[in-house]
């Protein structure tokens with residue numbers, strides 16, 4: 001059986017590559033040529049209108065992802081931000097609440113203690129709808145359910161007890177849990193036309209005894225579960241289309257995929273965040289996706305996709321990610337409609353991770369990518385519109401590469417919601433590199449305060465005092481303490497106290513601790529007045 005399938009694959013795969021190559025024709029340069037002498041630079045006038053019925057057209061949604069599972073902004077900040085997004089071509093929001101949704105009743109413990117209130121969510125959703133944004137809620141229903149399965153009361157629903165990520169689709173209680181989550185979230189999104197049901201990164205699949213004894217493989221169990229959840233959504237909300245992330249389908253035998261029931265039940269959201277997306281989404285895969293699904297969503301990233309501990313987005317990388325997607329979509333000539341283009345902005349890599357890039361300082365990256373995706377104009381025009389929308393003065397230092405480097409401007413002649421947070425974050429990066437450098441010099445490059453010196457209490461007091469320029473250390477400590485207060489003050493416009501404390505603990509406290517350590521050991525080393533003969537032990 002397996003051998004037979006392999007043989008089939010050997011025939012089918014090269015055929016698929018050939019077919020897809022034939023189907024992808026080069027779109028003439030003029031489609032996205034620069035419109036010259038255009039006085040009107042508003043985004044609305046530049047929205048792509050190539051009158052195609054298929055592919056990525058002006059009727060495809062342009063969606064911004066709000067990942068609220070990390071550093072959820074204050075609702076007041078989000079309300080202020082939405083009109084700016086709408087004015088720059090955004091037509092939808094993909095809202096991933098995770099534990100920030102105010103679950104009730106049997107689900108009450110799923111919510112963070114600082115979750116939004118129902119009233120706040122109603123306010124956010126109605127403001128978005130008023131601005132003409134399609135609101136798409138996201139609920140995890142398979143993998144990435146750490147925020148639920150970490151709790152003792154849901155532990156029995158894990159696929160493997162060691163890993164609180166995936167639910168077991170065959171555990172009794174799983175579907176009831178998912179149904180209740182869906183009901184509660186949909187209760188506050190009565191006008192939603194789409195529901196994203198997650199289903200990415202289901203690493204542990206078909207491995208528990210319940211699943212292995214069923215005699216079915218991973219993709220069969222995956223298909224069954226997604227089908228059940230999608231049918232559950234459709235039976236209660238017939239107007240709602242379920243969306244899933246595509247990554248679990250990528251390695252499937254394309255014939256299996258195209259024959260599965262998923263094509264009529266869900267729409268896939270194909271994510272790829274690198275600057276060469278064909279590595280993740282080769283043309284033959286796209287060919288089979290478009291054979292299977294009449295509509296496909298695509299997703300690039302504007303933050304949270306580079307390094308899980310990043311502080312500011314690598315704007316160049318994300319810009320090139322969008323360019324790679326747009327090139328790819330322009331070449332594709334299938335019947336598939338691109339339902340929407342999503343700009344994801346991850347706030348942590350999963351529920352257990354520390355924070356990565358915050359939203360307010362990432363607004364420049366978000367707007368640059370949004371303008372590019374909305375207008376598909378040339379670099380010069382996109383950059384021009386970017387500076388204008390960020391209200392940058394003529395002498396502004398804003399460039400894509402400067403915004404991608406580790407040394408970002410500490411002053412920026414611009415004005416956008418998030419600027420103050422951007423400046424604080426840039427200052428953090430510069431302070432961190434100062435502290436790290438100082439620490440490395442003192443403990444590694446110089447020979448008098450290394451771990452060996454500390455272990456044997458053996459050093460030259462003169463070197464400790466003079467060479468290490470402890471005055472620099474003392475100055476740095478003071479600067480860090482001032483910076484901690486400045487961060488608190490500035491961030492209070494964007495985040496609640498819990499988020500501010502979390503960021504300070506993850507970013508500022510480690511700097512403080514490094515310097516305090518140096519201060520403590522230098523004080524100890526300086527107490528010594530006589531020293532032992534070598535060898536010490």
Ligand SMILES: *[C@@H]1O[C@H](CO)[C@@H](O)[C@H](O)[C@H]1NC(C)=O
Pocket residue numbers: 105106107108109153
């Ligand atoms: C929520 O957690 C508390 C404390 O662990 C527990 O006493 C309570 O029963 C839980 N509530 C529900 C609905 O599970």
Ligand SMILES: *[C@@H]1O[C@H](CO)[C@@H](O)[C@H](O)[C@H]1NC(C)=O
Pocket residue numbers: 276278279
């Ligand atoms: C992107 O990756 C593919 C597959 O690895 C490779 O063939 C192609 O040359 C790359 N394109 C660019 C622009 O680097």
Ligand SMILES: *[C@@H]1O[C@H](CO)[C@@H](O)[C@H](O)[C@H]1NC(C)=O
Pocket residue numbers: 478481482485
């Ligand atoms: C920081 O703020 C605290 C509390 O408001 C205050 O006691 C402290 O002196 C401030 N530290 C610096 C260095 O500004």
Ligand SMILES: *[C@@H]1O[C@H](CO)[C@@H](O)[C@H](O)[C@H]1NC(C)=O
Pocket residue numbers: 454455457524525527528529
């Ligand atoms: C180093 O020497 C000082 C002065 O004798 C003493 O107070 C301190 O405890 C010693 N530290 C260690 C780590 O031995």
Ligand SMILES: [Zn+2]
Pocket residue numbers: 159167168169170171206207208209210211212
């Ligand atoms: Zn199982």
